[in-house]
Amino acid sequence: NAGVTQTPKFRILKIGQSMTLQCTQDMNHNYMYWYRQDPGMGLKLIYYSVGAGITDKGEVPNGYNVSRSTTEDFPLRLELAAPSQTSVYFCASSPRVETQYFGPGTRLLVL
């Protein structure tokens, strides 16, 4: 039981490039989330999903897209990377909203 896995661990992007951050959970959780954490700040919700085929915007969705075609996977897409998207990204899953299980994070640097 691996829990929540995220790939890659670290990535450097040039401005304007695109990439997909992968997130997979093997706990059969319905709820999945994407957060970003900037230095000295809390976790800001980007997008979330309450089940396969259902996604909704969080607090800071601009510049990102998501899809949820299966229960296990919840990829986050950056289409046109900007320096403001430099952050650490965390994926989480939950059987119910309160207790969320987090992945180890993806550190993204946009130059």
Next chain:
Amino acid sequence: DQQVKQNSPSLSVQEGRISILNCDYTNSMFDYFLWYKKYPAEGPTFLISISSIKDKNEDGRFTVFLNKSAKHLSLHIVPSQPGDSAVYFCAASGSNFGNEKLTFGTGTRLTIIP
């Protein structure tokens, strides 16, 4: 608009003493509160939670207190141990708005001094 606030960015405590981490919230619709702990280069892990129908919840060395009238909660760790050194996030959710999302505070870095 920071609905969950942790006003102390850092806290240092001697090993064996009590650590008290504080959290304030502004949205009266929040009815469930959690504390998460985060080590460097890892994701946050759930520590303890409390429902608004309680004013205290205890789990081993960790106790969370909720004061609804003051919109304030605190996490007590006693006795503090070196392994408790981490960043602690307070989070809140509300059943009135679907209970689907957590709102996190900015975190408090706790350092336990041996």
